[in-house]
Amino acid sequence: MTEIHKFGGNWTEEKLKRVEKYLIAYATIMNKQNFRFAYIDAFAGTGYIEEKKNKTDGKISLFQQNDIKEIETFSKGSARIALEIKPEFDKYIFIEKSKKHFTELLKLKEEFKDKEAKIDLINTDANNWIIDRCNNYKWQNNRAVLFLDPYGMQVNWETIKAIANTEAIDLWYLFPFGIGVNRLLKKNAADMPASWEAKLDDILGTNEWKEDFYSQRQDATLFGNESKTIKDADFSKISKFIVKRLKSIFAGVAENPLLLRNSKNNPLYLLCFASGNPRGAKTAIKIAQDILKRP
Numbered sequence: 001m002t003e004i005h006k007f008g009g010n011w012t013e014e015k016l017k018r019v020e021k022y023l024i025a026y027a028t029i030m031n032k033q034n035f036r037f038a039y040i041d042a043f044a045g046t047g048y049i050e051e052k053k054n055k056t057d058g059k060i061s062l063f064q065q066n067d068i069k070e071i072e073t074f075s076k077g078s079a080r081i082a083l084e085i086k087p088e089f090d091k092y093i094f095i096e097k098s099k100k101h102f103t104e105l106l107k108l109k110e111e112f113k114d115k116e117a118k119i120d121l122i123n124t125d126a127n128n129w130i131i132d133r134c135n136n137y138k139w140q141n142n143r144a145v146l147f148l149d150p151y152g153m154q155v156n157w158e159t160i161k162a163i164a165n166t167e168a169i170d171l172w173y174l175f176p177f178g179i180g181v182n183r184l185l186k187k188n189a190a191d192m193p194a195s196w197e198a199k200l201d202d203i204l205g206t207n208e209w210k211e212d213f214y215s216q217r218q219d220a221t222l223f224g225n226e227s228k229t230i231k232d233a234d235f236s237k238i239s240k241f242i243v244k245r246l247k248s249i250f251a252g253v254a255e256n257p258l259l260l261r262n263s264k265n266n267p268l269y270l271l272c273f274a275s276g277n278p279r280g281a282k283t284a285i286k287i288a289q290d291i292l293k294r295p
């Protein structure tokens with residue numbers, strides 16, 4: 001292990017543990033069926049996560065968030081975890097945009113020699129790849145679990161929609177909740193730059209959040225009443241909104257997404273699950289909801 005990937009905390013372990021449990025259940029079920037089935041890791045990282053502690057520098061850019069440095073003890077990244085799962089998947093697709101991380105990822109082919117032919121490594125932008133592959137590929141006899149594990153707000157609704165449209169993919173999505181969306185939602189709507197509003201529209205695929213998260217308030221001033229649009233959304237409301245949005249395009253959605261907090265108890269992400277296939281969704285949701293509710 002040379003280049004090591006720095007991010008995360010206990011919540012990272014929580015996240016990976018849940019996804020791993022689902023991958024085992026999924027591979028076990030699919031192994032008895034006639035579909036070809038893949039694991040797609042669209043923000044694959046390096047295969048490793050650094051083990052020693054570090055601190056956050058507090059300078060997290062709202063739009064890229066590629067500088068989170070809160071580190072805990074955990075070593076296997078999602079790509080490695082997936083490759084170790086039994087029974088095996090028919091295909092492992094790892095997408096990684098960073099050249100440096102991708103170079104590390106390439107080593108998995110060496111390490112998992114027996115699975116070399118099953119591993120596809122792609123050094124590109126996840127959104128572009130997903131939209132192209134979901135829209136231009138025949139999914140009838142194919143199924144996949146896709147893990148979207150971005151640092152921040154890198155996934156647009158267009159990508160989520162393309163995944164749902166295949167009706168063949170189960171999605172685990174680490175939604176940028178406290179780390180992204182909630183930070184863009186200014187208390188006073190008038191203080192929100194247009195670019196922030198546009199970013200929220202892109203991520204949520206609608207501008208309905210304005211109605212759901214804000215309400216009008218009359219404040220008495222020396223010169224009469226002043227009307228203000230004030231945020232009245234808490235985490236529960238935002239979480240319900242995300243589930244509602246996913247339900248508008250997927251066959252099934254887990255009702256109990258997992259709120260992941262950092263060591264200071266601040267909410268960071270919401271681990272969401274959605275299932276695309278109308279026939280398989282009921283079972284998939286039952287399994288995922290059970291995995292999400294366990295301690």
Ligand SMILES: C[S@@+](CC[C@H](N)C(=O)[O-])C[C@H]1O[C@@H](n2cnc3c(N)ncnc32)[C@H](O)[C@@H]1O
Nearest residue numbers: 043044045077078096097098101125126149150
């Ligand atoms: C949170 S890390 C993923 C961690 C990984 N799932 C694991 O468990 O080891 C996010 C990764 O996504 C990559 N990334 C960021 N933007 C991307 C994009 N648009 N497309 C693909 N990868 C991207 C980053 O370089 C980083 O390696």
